[in-house]
Amino acid sequence: MDWKRFGFIALIIIVLFSVVVMVGQAKQPPLLIITSMLATTIAVATPLTLGALSGVFCERAGVVNIGIEGMMLTAAFFGWLSGIYTFNIFHLPPSLCIVLGVFFAILTGAVMSLLHAMLSVTFKVDQIIGGTVINILAVGLTGFLNRQLFFGSTSVFEGTVPSSPGVLPTIHIPITELFTSVCGSSAACIQNVEAINRVFDQKPIAMSAIILVFFSHYILFNTRWGLRTRAVGEHPKAADTVGINVSYMRYANVIIGGMFAGLAGAYFTIESVPSFEPLLTNGRGFISLAAMIFGNWTPIGAWAASLVFGASQALLINMQIFRDVIPPQWSFLQESYIVGLTPYILTMFILTGIIGKTSAPAADGVPYEK
Amino acid sequence: MSESQIVLEAKGITKQFPGVLASDNVNFDLRKGEIHALLGENGAGKSTLMNLIYGLHMPDKGEIIVNGKPVEIKSPNDSIAAGIGMVHQHFMLIPVFTVAENVMLGDEETKRSSLDRASVAAKINEISKQYGLDVDPNALVGPLPVGIQQRVEIVKTLYRNAEIVILDEPTAVLTPQEAEDLFRIMRDLTARGVSIIFITHKLKEVLAVADRITVMRAGRVINTVKPSETDSAQLANMMVGRQVILTVDKKDHEASGDVLKVEGLTVRDQRNLETVHNVSFTVRGGEVLGIAGVQGNGQTELSEALTGLRSPNGGKVTIDGNDLTGKPPRVITEAGLAHIPEDRQRHGLVLSYSIADNMALCDYYRTPFSVRGVIQPKALDENARKLISAFDVRTPSPFVNAGKLSGGNQQKVIVGRELSRDNVKLVVANQPTRGLDVGSIEYIHSEIIKMRDRGVAVLLISAELDEIMALSDRIAVMYRGQIVAVVDAKKTTREQLGLWMAGAHVETV
Numbered sequence: 001m002d003w004k005r006f007g008f009i010a011l012i013i014i015v016l017f018s019v020v021v022m023v024g025q026a027k028q029p030p031l032l033i034i035t036s037m038l039a040t041t042i043a044v045a046t047p048l049t050l051g052a053l054s055g056v057f058c059e060r061a062g063v064v065n066i067g068i069e070g071m072m073l074t075a076a077f078f079g080w081l082s083g084i085y086t087f088n089i090f091h092l093p094p095s096l097c098i099v100l101g102v103f104f105a106i107l108t109g110a111v112m113s114l115l116h117a118m119l120s121v122t123f124k125v126d127q128i129i130g131g132t133v134i135n136i137l138a139v140g141l142t143g144f145l146n147r148q149l150f151f152g153s154t155s156v157f158e159g160t161v162p163s164s165p166g167v168l169p170t171i172h173i174p175i176t177e178l179f180t181s182v183c184g185s186s187a188a189c190i191q192n193v194e195a196i197n198r199v200f201d202q203k204p205i206a207m208s209a210i211i212l213v214f215f216s217h218y219i220l221f222n223t224r225w226g227l228r229t230r231a232v233g234e235h236p237k238a239a240d241t242v243g244i245n246v247s248y249m250r251y252a253n254v255i256i257g258g259m260f261a262g263l264a265g266a267y268f269t270i271e272s273v274p275s276f277e278p279l280l281t282n283g284r285g286f287i288s289l290a291a292m293i294f295g296n297w298t299p300i301g302a303w304a305a306s307l308v309f310g311a312s313q314a315l316l317i318n319m320q321i322f323r324d325v326i327p328p329q330w331s332f333l334q335e336s337y338i339v340g341l342t343p344y345i346l347t348m349f350i351l352t353g354i355i356g357k358t359s360a361p362a363a364d365g366v367p368y369e370k
Numbered sequence: 371m372s373e374s375q376i377v378l379e380a381k382g383i384t385k386q387f388p389g390v391l392a393s394d395n396v397n398f399d400l401r402k403g404e405i406h407a408l409l410g411e412n413g414a415g416k417s418t419l420m421n422l423i424y425g426l427h428m429p430d431k432g433e434i435i436v437n438g439k440p441v442e443i444k445s446p447n448d449s450i451a452a453g454i455g456m457v458h459q460h461f462m463l464i465p466v467f468t469v470a471e472n473v474m475l476g477d478e479e480t481k482r483s484s485l486d487r488a489s490v491a492a493k494i495n496e497i498s499k500q501y502g503l504d505v506d507p508n509a510l511v512g513p514l515p516v517g518i519q520q521r522v523e524i525v526k527t528l529y530r531n532a533e534i535v536i537l538d539e540p541t542a543v544l545t546p547q548e549a550e551d552l553f554r555i556m557r558d559l560t561a562r563g564v565s566i567i568f569i570t571h572k573l574k575e576v577l578a579v580a581d582r583i584t585v586m587r588a589g590r591v592i593n594t595v596k597p598s599e600t601d602s603a604q605l606a607n608m609m610v611g612r613q614v615i616l617t618v619d620k621k622d623h624e625a626s627g628d629v630l631k632v633e634g635l636t637v638r639d640q641r642n643l644e645t646v647h648n649v650s651f652t653v654r655g656g657e658v659l660g661i662a663g664v665q666g667n668g669q670t671e672l673s674e675a676l677t678g679l680r681s682p683n684g685g686k687v688t689i690d691g692n693d694l695t696g697k698p699p700r701v702i703t704e705a706g707l708a709h710i711p712e713d714r715q716r717h718g719l720v721l722s723y724s725i726a727d728n729m730a731l732c733d734y735y736r737t738p739f740s741v742r743g744v745i746q747p748k749a750l751d752e753n754a755r756k757l758i759s760a761f762d763v764r765t766p767s768p769f770v771n772a773g774k775l776s777g778g779n780q781q782k783v784i785v786g787r788e789l790s791r792d793n794v795k796l797v798v799a800n801q802p803t804r805g806l807d808v809g810s811i812e813y814i815h816s817e818i819i820k821m822r823d824r825g826v827a828v829l830l831i832s833a834e835l836d837e838i839m840a841l842s843d844r845i846a847v848m849y850r851g852q853i854v855a856v857v858d859a860k861k862t863t864r865e866q867l868g869l870w871m872a873g874a875h876v877e878t879v
Binding site: 242 | 446466469474475476
């Protein structure tokens with residue numbers, strides 16, 4: 001394990017949390033601030049985590065995927081749209097519509113990545129160009145359909161956005177209930193347990209993202225599929241000479257990656273807010289690539305890096321909550337554009353390789369020629 | 371051996387690649403427990419034939435018979451199933467995987483869907499013990515020496531129960547000691563019933579280990595002979611198709627004054643380890659000073675420091691009295707250096723440039739190649755045509771990319787560019803014939819001797835003791851970054867040099 005890297009990640013997260021605790025302790029007890037920060041961090045890191053996993057699968061198989069942003073955006077749109085269609089036109093129950101929305105988001109990610117796989121594996125197009133094509137296509141396609149469907153009196157829905165089936169519910173993990181007997185009648189104890197409980201009460205995609213991190217790690221490093229995937233990304237010819245179908249492995253992993261990106265897309269419009277606006281992914285696909293690199297192309301490392309970005313976003317959100325108690329000498333923290341820069345500054349900082357060199361799979365981005 | 375059964379037979383194999391008939395009605399057979407050498411120059415069709423047998427390509431015509439049964443080999447899976455294993459010239463190993471992971475790749479053992487590394491390791495240890503192939507299953511492959519990596523490749527084939535093992539140019543990357551080790555392993559394998567096809571272009575090795583030798587040239591089988599019935603000269607003639615002079619024709623030549631003078635040179639490598647310690651020597655005009663030594667004893671850093679590719683950390687280098695210590699390559703080149711670098715593809719050529727451009731790499735900025743900062747294509751073209759014919763580069767045109775040429779022709783492009791310049795006073799040739807075929811080696815050797823006879827000083831660095839012995843007037847032996855001996859080439863023996871190279875103590879320097 002790369003302790004230097006994880007130590008650095010922990011350090012940044014601690015610094016970000018400390019800032020919030022320092023500013024907010026006038027208003028709330030530190031434990032409450034820390035737990036709510038943690039809960040937000042985990043939630044907002046979800047699309048980054050899933051995006052980074054998407055990148056890990058593609059690039060471990062040797063296909064660079066800078067189209068994650070576009071795949072997320074398209075999946076967010078079509079996942080949301082399918083929810084609306086099934087809810088308003090087929091009149092299905094809302095919970096079923098939401099689940100169908102998630103399914104269609106994943107499917108959309110898969111279809112977009114199939115395009116990327118065809119471009120980069122079959123037609124051996126430069127993979128950066130291929131990814132750029134996906135991103136441009138995603139912006140154009142979602143923007144166009146959004147306008148055609150919902151804007152103006154001539155659009156399909158005649159200028160109104162029909163009601164969506166809603167968002168995925170928070171799943172309550174009954175920690176408080178378990179500890180009530182332990183706490184007895186101490187109200188402070190119950191309050192603390194409730195505060196801690198908030199960290200674990202997450203929505204389904206956020207929870208599955210964490211499970212998928214460890215599952216992916218197991219798949220990549222402990223199974224036949226993972227060994228072959230990494231072989232194809234490191235030295236495709238060596239894999240070919242022992243009878244592994246390089247194209248098949250690359251296609252399959254790019255599509256798996258696309259499905260992760262699709263689930264990340266579903267987070268935006270089905271788990272977080274039930275609406276769509278053009279460009280709503282707002283660069284998160286690219287930040288997840290940075291997280292993947294900083295995590296040295298490992299699922300757990302990428303997750304840890306995603307949490308850093310999540311924490312900096314949580315900082316931004318909390319600074320708005322504590323706006324009125326920010327001391328004058330810290331007043332710059334009120335400026336959302338300064339705090340909002342944190343993830344991007346961190347990205348640049350991390351990518352300079354100050355914290356140890358990362359090493360990409362050797363055949364990453366190189367089409368395989370027999 | 372002649373009575374043992376035939377385990378592999380290729381009949382009438384023909385394969386056409388765009389522009390080349392790579393395999394022309396080739397017949398080949400392999401008997402159980404023999405080492406059958408396949409000898410030929412680069413591009414003779416040896417590797418093509420083996421790639422066809424291994425399923426990396428499909429033949430246009432012909433059939434492959436394994437153990438008496440015709441088999442259709444469409445992919446490596448089919449050949450692995452038929453008991454054929456191949457050790458490729460460029461190892462098919464993944465540096466970031468462990469030995470066990472590399473060995474099991476494609477044929478993984480799993481326990482409840484997890485990779486079963488322990489049982490694979492046990493199987494590797496068993497193979498190691500049985501065949502004397504010592505490898506650590508849990509070691510990462512990347513940092514292993516090439517000799518060990520090659521063992522991993524052999525273990526890989528045995529793990530898949532291969533009874534026929536194809537070794538493609540296995541000695542090209544090995545030191546003499548490692549090669550000896552490989553030959554021992556090969557004999558052990560055949561003693562246990564494994565049959566080996568040994569592809570090479572080195573005559574000595576073939577005569578030393580093969581039971582039968584098949585010579586190929588231009589996609590055809592020329593002949594199959596037994597080592598007892600032939601000799602190097604005859605094999606070389608069959609390979610090249612003409613009389614080849616294996617010994618270098620070298621007349622005595624009077625050396626003049628010192629040209630290259632190296633005093634107390636100390637060099638560190640990129641890991642900041644001192645790999646050349648306080649080295650001093652001189653090379654006189656009209657002589658060849660050979661630097662012998664097992665690879666990795668500081669030769670690379672020494673030649674880089676002399677040619678300006680690396681700054682020395684101490685000492686002084688002069689050419690004809692000019693102090694050139696730590697000067698950039700262009701200054702040293704203009705002072706009269708011709709450099710044939712160790713890695714021709716990385717330091718000798720720009721592979722994506724044409725031959726014509728490559729041939730002007732040292733002088734492109736001067737007239738006639740440049741006039742007022744503008745490159746003159748006509749001058750480049752003329753220069754290239756002149757050198758292509760003078761140095762016998764086999765190419766359809768000067769506009770072909772250097773990367774498309776064979777190793778021998780690439781080296782001729784470099785030799786042509788470097789040795790044709792008019793102010794050359796010193797030639798530094800590092801491994802000038804590594805990986806080349808007999809014809810090219812003969813040619814490059816004669817060019818080096820020509821330079822010497824013109825009064826140029828030549829510093830020859832080579833890990834091939836035969837090459838050092840054949841060309842040098844004086845021989846310096848390098849061991850652990852130091853020159854441990856400098857001797858007259860006529861007054862020493864292979865054995866003596868070998869001892870010095872291995873670090874034996876030297877009384878008189």
